[in-house]
Amino acid sequence: MIDWQVNPDYATGEAGRAFASLDAVFALQGERVTVDPESEVIRLRLDGILYYVKRYTIGRRKLARRWFGLRDLFGPQRAVKEWRNLQRFHAWGLPTPTLVAWGQERRAGRFVRAALVTEELRDxxxxxxxxxxxxxxxxxxxxxxxxxxxxxxxxxxxxxxxxxxxxxxxxxxxxxxxxxxxxxxxxxxxxxxxxxxxxxxxxxxxxxxxxxxxxxxxxxxxxxxxxxxxxxxxxxxxxxxxxxxxxxxxxxxxx
CATH class of the missing domain: 1.10.510.10 (Transferase(Phosphotransferase) domain 1)
Structure with a gap:
């Protein structure tokens, strides 16, 4: 099951097409900013605006460090916590980057992949x-x-x-x-x-x-x-x- 959401303010134009689905986001090519065993961040410019795309996968960490697979089934995912915390900060009136698109894919209840997209904070x-x-x-x-x-x-x-x-x-x-x-x-x-x-x-x-x-x-x-x-x-x-x-x-x- 894929749960994917796009900020209505970014649902049209080049950004709307690029971030229309989780598959589309994982197919994007851009400048790699950071990478680790479970995630990577790329940035790309669309319609003159710079976006940061953070993509999460199951990764290659040792099984014991992933609760022998149980974390994918029961544990809160870092990606989910990240976009929820950005939403909380916004609700509390704390300045944060604009959340453009976010969501995850799960199969048989287990985490598969996730992504979130934010707009650049200029200067x-x-x-x-x-x-x-x-x-x-x-x-x-x-x-x-x-x-x-x-x-x-x-x-x-x-x-x-x-x-x-x-x-x-x-x-x-x-x-x-x-x-x-x-x-x-x-x-x-x-x-x-x-x-x-x-x-x-x-x-x-x-x-x-x-x-x-x-x-x-x-x-x-x-x-x-x-x-x-x-x-x-x-x-x-x-x-x-x-x-x-x-x-x-x-x-x-x-x-």
Missing amino acids: TVDLAQLAKTADARLRDRSWIAAVSVQVAACARVMHAHGFAHNDLKWRNLLVTGGESPQVYLIDCPNGAFWMQPFLEYRIVKDLACLDKVAKYQLSRTQRLRFYLDYAGRTRLTAVDKRKIRKILAFFVGRE
Whole structure:
């Protein structure tokens, strides 16, 4: 059985034909961006617009790592979680890429393949790339403040819904150029809802992932400002101080 959906805004023209079905999407040729044993990402331009196509297959991982085949039958697929999480972010008012087409194929209840297509976010770069290239914007206090408050708001909204990103790293945060940057969340196949006390651990992990790079790129004052924006406070409480100690210690000995 194939369940395939196309965003009505993209159902016509060259894009409509290219993304009309799962078979059509798997037949597409484009520039390969990334590849791993279970998925690949290609990009291609249609009608002057750049699209990213992520295609998932069963892959070649060891059987034991796939729950001896049971994951294909019962386990949630990364592709499904990725497009559902993009839809959740959109519903929560969090900036994300536009979901163009998505769906999967299952046979006898087992996963076979899946794909999702998103439209390019123009004039954007991920924060990890800015850190890698020592971009001058990371030394602009007003620019950093504008980005930091948006990232803090995104994390706060997710966590308030009982949801943890689980890979909230600088590479998964895109930012536009210019003096008024806009932050976008991308790539969230591992995000999920959690109940306490597990949620608190995942929240600490999310914030620690952000701070893993921030501690080398930002001042202590900027990092504190981020946490205060995230917590919605003007000064730290005793609870905040305990959480910050957990955040700082999270990756100690694991870097």
